Amino acid sequence: MTKTLTIRRPDDWHLHLRDGDMLRAVLPHTSRHFARAIIMPNLVPPVVTAADARGYRDRIMAALPEGDDFTPLMTLYLTEDTDPADVAAAHAEGLVTAVKLYPAGATTNSASGVSNFANVAKVLEKMAEIGLPLCTHGEVTDHSVDIFDREAVFIDRILGPMRRDHPDLRVVMEHITTSNAVDYVRANDKNLAATITTHHLVINRNHILAGGIKPHYYCLPVAKREEHRLALRAAATSGDARFFLGTDSAPHTDANKLLPCGCAGCFTALNTMSILAEVFEQDGALDTLEAFTSRNGAAYYGLPVNESTLTLTRTAPTHPAQIHTSEGPVTVFDPAIPLHWSA
Ligand code: NCD
Ligand code: ZN
Numbered sequence: 001m002t003k004t005l006t007i008r009r010p011d012d013w014h015l016h017l018r019d020g021d022m023l024r025a026v027l028p029h030t031s032r033h034f035a036r037a038i039i040m041p042n043l044v045p046p047v048v049t050a051a052d053a054r055g056y057r058d059r060i061m062a063a064l065p066e067g068d069d070f071t072p073l074m075t076l077y078l079t080e081d082t083d084p085a086d087v088a089a090a091h092a093e094g095l096v097t098a099v100k101l102y103p104a105g106a107t108t109n110s111a112s113g114v115s116n117f118a119n120v121a122k123v124l125e126k127m128a129e130i131g132l133p134l135c136t137h138g139e140v141t142d143h144s145v146d147i148f149d150r151e152a153v154f155i156d157r158i159l160g161p162m163r164r165d166h167p168d169l170r171v172v173m174e175h176i177t178t179s180n181a182v183d184y185v186r187a188n189d190k191n192l193a194a195t196i197t198t199h200h201l202v203i204n205r206n207h208i209l210a211g212g213i214k215p216h217y218y219c220l221p222v223a224k225r226e227e228h229r230l231a232l233r234a235a236a237t238s239g240d241a242r243f244f245l246g247t248d249s250a251p252h253t254d255a256n257k258l259l260p261c262g263c264a265g266c267f268t269a270l271n272t273m274s275i276l277a278e279v280f281e282q283d284g285a286l287d288t289l290e291a292f293t294s295r296n297g298a299a300y301y302g303l304p305v306n307e308s309t310l311t312l313t314r315t316a317p318t319h320p321a322q323i324h325t326s327e328g329p330v331t332v333f334d335p336a337i338p339l340h341w342s343a
Helices: 020-031 050-063 084-092 117-130 147-165 179-186 205-209 226-237 272-282 286-301
Strands: 004-008 011-015 036-039 071-077 096-101 134-136 171-173 192-196 243-245 309-313 322-325 328-331
Touching (some): 004 286, 011 243, 011 286, 050 084, 147 171, 147 179, 192 286, 226 243
Parallel strands (some): 011 036, 036 071, 096 134, 192 243
Antiparallel strands (some): 322 328
C-alpha cells in the first residue's frame, strides 16, 4: 500500500508574490497547497501605507484561481517615514498581520528600508503596544562586514539592542541561516520566533560556488557553511514552537538571475512540500512536519490552525524545471536530492 501522510493545510509565513503577470503566474503554485501566507511588501514601489496594502491585497485576490481557498496576510514595509497611526489603523481593521523591516540596501528592493533605527522607534513602540509583529530581514548592510557574517552581526548590533529597547515587541527573525540565529531564538523564549526556508534546509554555500557558479542557488541571506544548515535542520525538525516555515519563495525570471549582477532568490513555492517531506523523513521527523508547516506559525501569530488538510503520498513527484510567465521562464528550485513525496 502507498504510504500517505495527512497534515493540517500548511501556511507560508514569508512569501514573495510580486505583482501583475508574475503574480498571476506564481500565485496558483502557493494557493494549491497553502491556506495562508505572509506577503512580502518589497514591490516597486514598496507597500508602505494601509492604502497600498489594501490595493495589493485586492490584486492578489483578483489573481487567485477560482475555487482556491487562500488568504493573503498583508505586511507593511517599514520606512523612516512610516506613520504609527496609519500602522495602528491598518492593524485595527484587520488589514495587516505584520510590519517588515529591511535594513536599507540589504536585499531586492530594499532601498526604502531603515538606516537610522532611532527614526522608527515610535512605530516600534506602537507595534509593541498593539501586539503587531515585526518581521526582520536580519542582515547588516555595512560593507566592511563579510556577507557570511551579516546575520550574526545583525543580531549583536541591531536586534539585541532593539529588543532591549522594546521588550514587548513581537519579533519574527525571517529566513534564518546560521546556528547563531538558532541559538539566539532558543535562548529567548519571549516575543521571539524565526522562520526557516525550504532551500536553507537543503543547500549550503558549496551548492552556489563549488564546481561552477550556480545563480539559481543564490538567495539572501546567502546560504552558509554545512554546520549552519545542520543547525537549521535540527531546529526545523525539533517541533520547537518558535521555528516555522517561511519559504521566502522569491521568483525572478531566468533573464534576471543569469546576469553578471543577477538577482537573489529561489522559487520554491511549487515543490516546497515535497522537499520538506523528504527532509523530515531523512531526519526521522515526519511526526513534526505538521508543527513546522501548519501549527507553530499560526500559534505565534495568534491565528487558528487550518481546519482543512493536505495529503502527501510517497510517490516520486514530477515537477517542471521551469514555469512560464509573460516576462520569461522562472526556474523552479532544484533541491539536488531525489524526492519521494508528492503533495
Ligand atoms: C528576495 C526577493 O527577491 O524579493 N530575495 C531573496 O533572495 N530572498 C528578498 C529577500 O527576502 O531578501
Ligand atoms: Zn524574502
